[in-house]
Amino acid sequence: MAQKWDVIIVGGGLAGYVAANYLRQTNLSILLLEKGKHVGGRARTNKMNQQYFNLGPHALYKRGKARSILEELGIHLNGKSPKLGGILMENNFEYAAPFSPLGVLTTGLLRTKERMEWIAVLLKVMRIDPQTLANQTFQQWVKQIAHSEVIESLLYTLGRLATYCHAPDKMSAKVMVTNLKNAMGGVLYLDGGWQTIIDQLHNLAILSGIQVRSHAPVKQIYPYEQKQFKLVLSNEEEMIGKYVISATGPQELNEMIGENFNIGQNGVFSRITPIKGATLDVALSRLPNPKRLFAMGITDPFYYSVHSHYAHLSDDTNHTILHVFKYLHPDEHIDKTNIKSELEQFLDKVQPGWKQYVVTSRLLPTITVNQRLPQIGDELKLQRSRTVIPGLYIAGDWASPDLILADGAASSGKHAAHEIILNETRKESANFK
Ligand SMILES: Cc1cc2nc3c(=O)[nH]c(=O)nc-3n(C[C@H](O)[C@H](O)[C@H](O)COP(=O)(O)OP(=O)(O)OC[C@H]3O[C@@H](n4cnc5c(N)ncnc54)[C@H](O)[C@@H]3O)c2cc1C
Structure with a gap:
């Protein structure tokens, strides 16, 4: 017998966890399914030797929705704001930013x-x-x-x-x-990395009785009797949900619903283009030029920032954690070997001699930063986390009409949860009448 749940959330990243944490305040039964071995999605932090590496440079916007939503949920955000100084580079010339x-x-x-x-x-x-x-x-x-x-x-x-x-x-x-x-309101670099957000959201969810399963990739979502959903995992296990929140990417949602629903919308979400980048995450035993904390290229789309100057990101306080990043154009052909040397060359310009101090480093040559590059008219497809399938909601950094990144993920997670709560309240008051 397939187990039944009031709400099944597919995807254990920031959006899925925010949705779960708003729903924990109800008495609905909730299951969160994550395909990966670890939860957290792109907000994960990997501990490599003694260093805490976010997946590339992560900064939480102080005036953004994610911050206020996380604080509303009781999440502690410890860290510091980097100064707005630094340098801009153009044709081997440097200027104050x-x-x-x-x-x-x-x-x-x-x-x-x-x-x-x-x-x-x-x-x-x-x-x-x-x-x-x-x-x-x-x-x-x-x-x-x-x-x-x-x-x-x-x-x-x-x-x-x-x-x-x-x-x-x-x-x-x-x-x-x-x-x-x-x-422009400034950002926070977080002590211990963004994993600290996920860990707190996870613990609060578990404490309130939400079930979280990792290693649980959802293969298909089908309509099921009485306006419910049947979810099939890759090991063919089945489960039934009254509501589903898809907190995955748009392509993954398309694959899960396939042709299973009689709607004209199939394929709409597959035309969404992601924002991508390449990141070199580096731990150094010493920063050759300790005053160089931030740099960007003007024409060349590069970024460099020393995150550990503001946040605790290594168990060895002498170590420096920095990120070098290349912003990729959606039409750009990505040559992984070339990208590595481009990132290293930018770091050579900012911190000549850095290579002799490397403790550990990691290259992610092409990573999705945001699942949707927002284009004119997108909001018509993204109405308050709803889909044309009643009871199926979307959340994620692509699912919010005007916001992206963590702000888009957190606000769509909140919206999706609120839609479900609203629907349940309406049903209850209709029953009462
Ligand atoms: C290099 C880089 C730098 C960034 N910098 C910033 C920054 O400075 N500021 C900022 O605000 N944001 C930043 N971001 C973006 C931020 O990390 C993301 O927007 C946010 O973490 C996305 O959360 P999400 O829940 O929408 O998606 P994800 O974190 O991708 O979560 C989706 C989850 O769904 C799971 N999943 C997918 N398919 C299935 C399935 N079929 N079954 C079960 N589970 C499934 C995935 O495994 C994943 O865990 C950055 C991202 C990157 C990569």
Whole structure:
């Protein structure tokens, strides 16, 4: 006999766990299924020797939805905010990054007129209502507000930093500016890495009776009698759920529902393009130039930041944990060997001689940072975590119309849980009448 549950959540990443934790406040029976050996998805942190490596550089936006949702759920977020200083690099020249008041005033990158223009543009970003940009790409908007080339490039650089998206020609201006505004409020690097978020969410879920199963890949979801769902795992085990939250990626959702439902929507989610990047995560016994904590390329889409300067990320306090990252364009052909040397060459420029101090390092040559590169009109497909299949909800960093990354994952997880709670409350009051 297949076991029955009120809610089955498929996917044990941030979105799935946030949904589970809102639902723990109800008396619904809840099962969370994760295909991997470990839970946490892309918010996992791997301990390598004594170092805590997030999957690439992870920064929690202080003004973002993820932070407020996690705090609402009682999650402690310990860490520090990096300073907004650092350098920008262009053709072997280095400039102070004009991302802080001091940087704006002192950078050699801008002439007086451009400095004034940059200040005006930053003020515009702070004041603008992103909803007014619904029909423009980020590139179209940048061309409208920037008069000089250097200001255009700076906006693209800041945009990459805020969203990891290196496709201004495709990215929705509304979503980009929403996330830029959040990023301008600063970020937190977390002590112990993002695993600390997952561990707390997991423990709270378990304590309230939620069942979590790892090594449990869902193969198919079918309609089942009386508006329920039958889930089949890869080992052919079956389970029945009244509600399902798919907290996987869009492709995985498509594979699970296949042609099993008589709907015209099949395939809609498969046309979603992800935001990808390449990351080199490095632990050094010594930082050759201890003052160099942050750098980005202006034309070359690279990032470097020393996360352990602000967060506890190694059991050996002398070790330095840094990330070098390349933002990938969706149409870019990825040559894994080439990417490694590109990342290393960028690090050579920022920290010459770093190789002699390597304790451990890890290359992830092509990783999905966000499951959806937000494009104009996406919101029409993504209405409040619902799908056209009643009782099937979506959550994940791709499933929120205006937000991406952890903010999109957490807010869609919350929405999906709320939709179910709302539905149950409606049913109860209808029964009562
Ligand atoms: C290099 C990098 C840097 C990043 N930096 C930042 C940052 O600075 N700030 C920020 O806010 N965000 C950042 N992110 C993004 C953030 O990590 C993700 O947006 C977030 O963790 C996504 O959570 P999720 O739950 O939506 O998806 P995931 O974490 O991918 O979780 C989905 C889970 O579903 C499971 N699953 C899939 N299919 C099935 C199935 N059939 N059955 C069962 N389980 C299944 C997967 O194994 C996975 O565990 C970064 C990501 C990367 C990769």
